[in-house]
Amino acid sequence: MRQLIGYAVSGVILAAVAFAFAPRNPQPLAATQLQVDRVQVNALLVSGPQLLAAGERGTLLSSVDSGRSWHAAQVSSARQATLTGLIALTPQVLVAVGHDGWILRSDDGGRNWQETRYDADLGEPLLGVWSADGEHVVAYGSYGKYLESSDAGQHWQAREMLGDGAHFNGMDGDRQGRRMLVGEQGLVLRSDDGGRHWQPLTPFYNGSLFGVVTLSASHWVAYGMRGQVFRSEDFGDSWQRVELNSAQPIYGHARLPGDAGVVLVGAGSQLIHLDAQGRLLDSSRRNGLGTLTSAVALNARHLLVAGERGVSQGPDSGLAAHAQ
Known part of the structure; x- marks a missing residue:
């Protein structure tokens, strides 16, 4: 009897080993969906x-x-x-x-x-x-x-660089050598020779600036903490505050095609549309998008935005799109 039991156990083990190493042709697994709305x-x-x-x-x-x-x-x-x-x-x-x-x-x-x-x-x-x-x-x-x-x-x-070690948060420029670099404590540096030499501009805001964008040789926009947006019509010699009904920080922007201006994005799912001179056209919010950090113009009519909830979010096709 013990021999029979031993043979049976050995047979089970051999069968298990044979099954474990036997070639298989399993059904392919479904492709994993990349959850970009969680990044x-x-x-x-x-x-x-x-x-x-x-x-x-x-x-x-x-x-x-x-x-x-x-x-x-x-x-x-x-x-x-x-x-x-x-x-x-x-x-x-x-x-x-x-x-x-x-x-x-x-x-x-x-x-x-x-x-x-x-x-x-x-x-x-x-x-x-x-x-x-x-x-x-x-x-x-x-x-x-x-x-x-x-x-x-x-x-x-x-x-x-100039700036006493302050954080540099944003930079923009053009092909003619004009550049601006913005950072914390209202820091703004300007160059008109392709970045070979820089000069600090007189501070016009005592909080952090998170970004800057050139709209033309003369027209520039800087933005940052507490919903602060400033526009210049003389390459930074003077600045005017753009009045917004918001104190939420602004983190990113997208230039729109042609002369359609720029859209700024930030906390509270806010989108701020400025014209080609940096003047306010529209300010709105998109529910459920959280803090927005960046944006790109897909074409003349649609803007894709992204942030703490990724880019696969919003109504319809799952994109956070803003029609201009």
Whole structure:
């Protein structure tokens, strides 16, 4: 009897082993839906037919259908650092920046990214990236961090800047050499020679400015804490406050095609439309979108916004769209 029991147990074990290692042809699993509405998105970018997004935990996403579906990019160095800025130097060459001095570069349109800089020891966030010509690139951020690249983001060098170590939060400019850099405590630096020389402007606000945008050679808009928006018609020599019925901070913007102006976005799901001279046209809120950090114009009529609840949100198709 004991032999029979032993044979039976051995047979069960052999059968289990054979089953475990036997070749199978299982039914394919359904594709996993990428839940972009559960990711904090800090930067949006339109590059050719693509829409790209960057955000928390090193998230880099791309979409070819105006944000209805998304695909995660391949990153050479998997890190959990938050990404804060994106720029397309050409349709194929892109640069992303973020916390811990992290800089990534793609040369295939955003499908694959390679790390070009990382400094976890210093741990200082980069908060944005900007370029006028696609070759000379600037990355800027906390404690006056200002990095320059002359080879489309492959190599970087630090540069000392005015500002006594204040955070640099936003930058914009044009191809004629005019630039502005804004930051905490009302800091505004201006250059008219492509960034070779900078001058501090007389402070017109004592709180943090989070962004600046050029609307023309003379017309500029700066925005920041407590719903503060300022416009200049003389390249920053003087500024006028744009009166808003809001004290919510404003974090991002999108220039609209043609002479349609700019839309600012911020906390409380607010959208603020200014004309091409920086004058207020409309201010509204979109329920359920949370804090908005970035926006891009998909075309002349629609704006896609993103923030703490990602970009797959809002009514209808799941996009947060604002018709102009």
